[in-house]
Amino acid sequence: MNFQVDETNQEIRDMVRHFAIEVISPRAKEIDEKDEFFPDIVEKAGELGILSMELSEEEGGIDCGTLASVMCNEEISRASAAVSNVIGAIHLHLGLLHRFGSKAQKQRWIPALSSGKQIGGFAITEPDSGSDAASIKTSAVRNGDNWVINGSKCFITLAPVSDMLIVLTSTDPTKGVHGLTCFIVEKGTPGLKVGPKESMMGQHGVPVSSVYFDDCTISKENMFGEEGQGFKIMMSGLDGTRLDVAACALGLSQAAFELASNYAANRKQFGQPIGNFQGVGFMLAEMATEIEAGRLLLYRAAQYRDAGIPYTKEASMAKYFCSDNAMMHTTNAVQIFGGYGYSKEYPLERFMRDAKICQIYDGTSQIHRLIIMRNVLKEYKEFTCN
Ligand SMILES: Cc1cc2nc3c(=O)[nH]c(=O)nc-3n(C[C@H](O)[C@H](O)[C@H](O)COP(=O)(O)OP(=O)(O)OC[C@H]3O[C@@H](n4cnc5c(N)ncnc54)[C@H](O)[C@@H]3O)c2cc1C
Structure with a gap:
């Protein structure tokens, strides 16, 4: 068992600490007071490779692993927990795309999200399904080459500024957890409505809202992972x-x-x-x-x-x-x-x-x-x- 941080991880952490002190800290109070999103900081983090730390070099990342990534996120949170939250959300999306995305989904979204130029949200929670996430009601029904989504999600981090959402739906209510399927829904898809930004106790600057699906129709190519794998x-x-x-x-x-x-x-x-x-x-x-x-x-x-x-x-x-x-x-x-x-x-x-x-x-x-x-x-x- 080794309790020392190795030299590479130390260098990466120092680089991120410098970014946190120089770029994030001076803005943290203002972000909190104005409760305004900070796309410039996210893009800067993208330029430094902080968003794509765990991705392979082929995918445009630096492949430094989760340990380095969490060390860096601790440094960022010392300056602003709101920025740390957003970076964590982007790590989540990139990790999911890496593991479950189709070739086309990877090509479309990995460069966009890892550069910080585009943003994603992960929509699981519903008004009546929080901790019991498997009980979600938002449905997706197949219609030829398309799927039609109906329902609503609440408390979705970054939804108001998201270019895409990964949405957990029920495609077969008779199969319980094996009847859940994820889809990518792009901003602007007819039938998708994003609610107004909600007022929260803390982590101001991270916009959170509900999203609504009213016969929101997407192509079968938007299925994320396999049917029943949600x-x-x-x-x-x-x-x-x-x-x-x-x-x-x-x-x-x-x-x-x-x-x-x-x-x-x-x-x-x-x-x-x-x-x-x-x-x-x-x-x-x-x-x-x-x-x-x-x-x-x-x-x-x-x-x-x-x-x-x-x-x-x-x-x-x-x-x-x-x-x-x-x-x-x-x-x-x-x-x-x-x-x-x-x-x-x-x-x-x-x-x-x-x-x-x-x-x-x-x-x-x-x-x-x-x-x-x-x-x-x-x-x-x-x-x-x-
Ligand atoms: C700012 C913010 C951002 C969020 N971002 C996202 C997001 O991006 N995507 C998303 O899908 N969701 C998001 N959420 C939703 C969040 O994940 C849920 O709020 C959380 O999972 C709890 O669900 P709930 O609020 O419905 O509470 P409930 O599940 O109703 O729980 C209420 C209370 O009961 C307790 N409880 C429930 N079940 C049990 C049990 N079996 N044993 C013991 N105690 C229990 C809980 O611990 C809690 O204290 C966000 C929420 C907030 C506030």
Whole structure:
């Protein structure tokens, strides 16, 4: 077991850290306040190869693996969780296209998305199907060489600015999870309507909306993967994106911890730095330990993915642990800053608002405990003490 970051990954991380400090950090407050999308930052990330890090060189990527990719996303989140979220969403699309896209779909979308010039959304959730994603009702019915989609999706990240959506539909309600199929629906397709951008608690600047399908007709060439493979595609995509959410949460914890530690070492009350009071200093000690523990969980899950080892349980562990910690750490950092933490003069309150969604999307923290629980019960069913 090697706890050192190798030289190549260190170089890539340093390049991304520089980008985060120079380009993203100065914009983070404004993005939050104006709640405006940031296409220029996404394109710049595309130029630097940050969006396509995991793609092969043939596909225009740098093939540096998931470990490097999550290290970089942590750096980006230290500057802005909103930018980290968008980069994670693009990684998700590129990963899915790489694994399940047809030749034509790869040619059409991989260069467009990896350059940051075009954007995609992944539409699973519906008003009555959230955690129970297999219960979706949006239907796709075959009509000759076309498929006709009807239904609606809600809370779709980037939908208002997306050039394409990967949509999970039910093509055969009698087959349960084996009756789900994904399709690519391009912006402007007749019958597709994108709802207005919704107002959210945190990660401002990342537009989210509902989408509606009213006899939305697409060619059979738009089927993504095979008929009945939709659930498998969704789960495989979510395993990967959970690592990006964990990295985003970790970046928030790290940023909050750094500011809180510096503040506690310098802010004096009762004639001494507040960090000397155990009530404050122990919060920092726990943050430092939990951040390290979360990072190790995340890096292990990423290494499993790079090595082709199943990593669903490990991804869930990293996702819920880092997300729950990010919520606690950002809240405690606000506490350490006292009234200044509550003020918008400092970024702590933004970190706290940005952290909350990490516990909700891409599987809530409760659902990840369920996934771990099921895996553990299966693994230990035949356990004997020897
Ligand atoms: C900002 C934002 C962006 C999003 N982006 C996308 C996107 O791009 N694409 C997309 O498809 N979706 C997206 N979502 C939807 C998100 O994935 C869902 O909100 C999430 O899966 C939870 O579903 P729900 O909101 O319907 O809550 P529910 O599933 O109704 O859950 C409500 C509560 O019950 C708990 N719960 C549910 N079932 C169980 C159980 N079996 N055991 C224990 N507790 C349980 C949950 O943990 C939660 O606390 C986004 C949501 C938000 C807010």
